[in-house]
Amino acid sequence: MSSATIFTAPPPLLDANISRSSANFSHLRSEKLAILIDKSKSLSHLHQIHAFLYRHNLHNHPILTFKLQRSYSSLGHLNHSLTLFNQIQNPNVFFYTSIIHAHVLLSLHDRALLFYVQMLTQEVIPNAFTFSTILKSCPLEPSKSIHAQAIKFGFDAELYVRTCLLDVYARGGDIESACKLFDKMPEKSLVSMTAMITCYAKYGMVKEARKLFDGLQERDLVCWNVMIDAYVQHEQPNKGLVLFRQMMKAKVRPNEVTVLAVLSACGQIGALESGRWVHSYIQNNGIEINAHVGTALIDMYSKCGNLEDARLVFERMRYKDVVVWNSMIVGYATHGFSEDALQLFDEMCRLGYRPTDITFIGILSACGHAGLVSEGWRFFRSMRDEYGIKPKLEHHGCMVNLLGRAGHLKEAYELVKKMEIEPDPVLWGTLLGACRLHGNLVLGEEIAEFLISRNLANSGTYILLSNLYAAAGNWEGVARMRTLLKGSGIEKEPGCSSIELSNKVHEFLAGDSRHPKTKEIYMMLEEMDSWLKAHGYTPQIDIVLHDIGDAQKEQHLKVHSEKLAIAFGLISTKPGTSIKIVKNLRVCSDCHAVTKLISKITGRKIVMRDRNRFHHFVNGSCSCGDYW
Numbered sequence: 107m108s109s110a111t112i113f114t115a116p117p118p119l120l121d122a123n124i125s126r127s128s129a130n131f132s133h134l135r136s137e138k139l140a141i142l143i144d145k146s147k148s149l150s151h152l153h154q155i156h157a158f159l160y161r162h163n164l165h166n167h168p169i170l171t172f173k174l175q176r177s178y179s180s181l182g183h184l185n186h187s188l189t190l191f192n193q194i195q196n197p198n199v200f201f202y203t204s205i206i207h208a209h210v211l212l213s214l215h216d217r218a219l220l221f222y223v224q225m226l227t228q229e230v231i232p233n234a235f236t237f238s239t240i241l242k243s244c245p246l247e248p249s250k251s252i253h254a255q256a257i258k259f260g261f262d263a264e265l266y267v268r269t270c271l272l273d274v275y276a277r278g279g280d281i282e283s284a285c286k287l288f289d290k291m292p293e294k295s296l297v298s299m300t301a302m303i304t305c306y307a308k309y310g311m312v313k314e315a316r317k318l319f320d321g322l323q324e325r326d327l328v329c330w331n332v333m334i335d336a337y338v339q340h341e342q343p344n345k346g347l348v349l350f351r352q353m354m355k356a357k358v359r360p361n362e363v364t365v366l367a368v369l370s371a372c373g374q375i376g377a378l379e380s381g382r383w384v385h386s387y388i389q390n391n392g393i394e395i396n397a398h399v400g401t402a403l404i405d406m407y408s409k410c411g412n413l414e415d416a417r418l419v420f421e422r423m424r425y426k427d428v429v430v431w432n433s434m435i436v437g438y439a440t441h442g443f444s445e446d447a448l449q450l451f452d453e454m455c456r457l458g459y460r461p462t463d464i465t466f467i468g469i470l471s472a473c474g475h476a477g478l479v480s481e482g483w484r485f486f487r488s489m490r491d492e493y494g495i496k497p498k499l500e501h502h503g504c505m506v507n508l509l510g511r512a513g514h515l516k517e518a519y520e521l522v523k524k525m526e527i528e529p530d531p532v533l534w535g536t537l538l539g540a541c542r543l544h545g546n547l548v549l550g551e552e553i554a555e556f557l558i559s560r561n562l563a564n565s566g567t568y569i570l571l572s573n574l575y576a577a578a579g580n581w582e583g584v585a586r587m588r589t590l591l592k593g594s595g596i597e598k599e600p601g602c603s604s605i606e607l608s609n610k611v612h613e614f615l616a617g618d619s620r621h622p623k624t625k626e627i628y629m630m631l632e633e634m635d636s637w638l639k640a641h642g643y644t645p646q647i648d649i650v651l652h653d654i655g656d657a658q659k660e661q662h663l664k665v666h667s668e669k670l671a672i673a674f675g676l677i678s679t680k681p682g683t684s685i686k687i688v689k690n691l692r693v694c695s696d697c698h699a700v701t702k703l704i705s706k707i708t709g710r711k712i713v714m715r716d717r718n719r720f721h722h723f724v725n726g727s728c729s730c731g732d733y734w
Contacts, residue, residue: 179208241270246278276305307336343371373409376688408437411713436468444476470504510540603667630673646696
């Protein structure tokens with residue numbers, strides 16, 4: 107649409123603000139009009155001012171035109187901004203920078219670059235603001251050329267331009283160039299320091315990021331958020347929570363970004379008390395529980411074993427998008443409440459929400475935890491047939507897990523072989539785990555040899571095959587797998603269980619003796635052992651896959667990390683209090699049997715989250731129905 111068709115019919119009256127600024131419109135000074143343009147918050151108001159400029163022959167006034175163009179852009183009306191720009195004869199650097207900025211605001215990066223090239227073609231020399239603007243949206247390769255031009259025009263030493271260049275190299279993964287730029291900065295601002303911390307954090311260099319962070323003399327909320335999130339994203343949630351508490355002591359007020367990172371940290375380690383405190387802070391400090399925050403709360407409560415509060419957050423949310431529904435469905439699935447997950451899926455579809463690929467991960471997981479093979483196949487096929495969603499690696503993994511756990515090993519193997527996408531080691535490991543579960547050594551060996559020959563094996567491959575050999579009493583095969591594991595340089599992930607008490611997370615490894623209350627914990631272990639034997643418990647020494655004596659196997663089982671965590675929970679909480687444990691690996695069958703008995707003997711509910719799912723132990727039974 108041309109400017110003529112938009113503005114040749116001005117409304118008879120201007121906004122009241124214009125009326126009050128002068129009794130006679132024709133004598134309004136450009137300064138007052140410029141102020142009115144800057145203060146305009148709506149498109150209709152800008153249209154009235156624009157029309158007034160046409161009526162009084164001020165539409166070519168350079169300052170007013172520039173401000174009008176910028177205001178249209180800031181309100182998201184790029185078409186009007188472009189119309190103005192195209193009417194200007196020989197636009198200067200300020201007009202070019204403004205139109206580039208308008209495109210950057212809307213993430214139209216390619217078009218922003220075209221205007222930058224057009225500016226250079228017209229021999230308009232960019233300024234520092236031009237460089238800082240175009241660099242905000244620029245991919246790495248074009249940025250290298252722009253960097254050279256910044257040097258040519260003498261703007262590369264400008265602190266803000268150099269900071270933007272640093273950010274570009276950091277975003278593009280060129281850490282070496284980012285470090286060189288940073289090291290050469292004679293003056294390092296908080297912005298440039300934060301950009302470098304972000305760069306280190308993004309690529310897992312958390313120690314380097316923390317060293318810079320500790321060297322800051324002043325810290326704003328942004329750099330606190332970056333450092334906290336760095337820990338959370340790189341599997342150090344405890345350190346993230348410690349840093350968050352330091353931030354609160356420094357009287358820096360969290361925002362939405364902060365609480366999203368902290369809630370994620372709480373969910374990773376099952377820190378329910380800390381998560382509840384963050385929820386309370388959100389409610390009492392005016393942070394909106396929008397779709398992002400609501401999803402994070404649901405996810406946190408679900409991962410911390412409190413599905414009731416997760417559902418409460420879900421029901422109280424006024425606006426729910428499909429991501430919110432997905433988080434609740436996944437929560438039910440993870441806890442093994444498959445029927446609730448399927449009912450919620452039906453309700454979501456009935457209300458008009460269209461499922462996404464994440465929705466089907468939740469639904470297929472729910473089917474897997476309940477052994478619903480036919481339902482799983484129906485949902486898997488409906489992805490493509492009804493919703494046009496091409497199954498991804500994760501969906502195939504869910505199906506392999508569902509089929510494998512249900513004993514349909516050949517069907518699972520056929521599905522993997524027919525996949526259109528390349529299966530990854532995790533998916534093969536899932537199938538290998540199913541072979542271990544059902545004692546299918548022949549298929550397990552075939553899969554393992556395939557992975558090893560193609561350098562796709564990870565620690566889990568060797569461990570699972572070693573376990574298969576051990577279960578069959580093939581100790582030679584066990585030794586061979588352990589030699590391969592050692593030779594590959596891959597280390598076995600140690601089993602670790604954690605429990606949160608009084609906002610502090612206590613972690614235990616198998617046979618751990620580092621805890622300050624080690625003596626009391628092991629005394630409780632002995633007491634637990636006497637309770638168990640009185641109730642007819644017999645240790646499942648056959649699952650100890652080491653060529654050692656029976657007494658050693660019993661001792662090995664007794665000090666598993668989850669049993670140490672339970673013992674600590676029993677001595678540290680009042681009778682009747684629920685105990686919540688988080689385990690990084692799959693809970694073994696002996697610990698599962700022991701936990702069921704302990705819940706009956708002590709009258710306590712014990713909630714355990716392992717790598718696969720949640721287990722709710724109550725009065726001698728588990729919510730998984732011994733199917734996990």
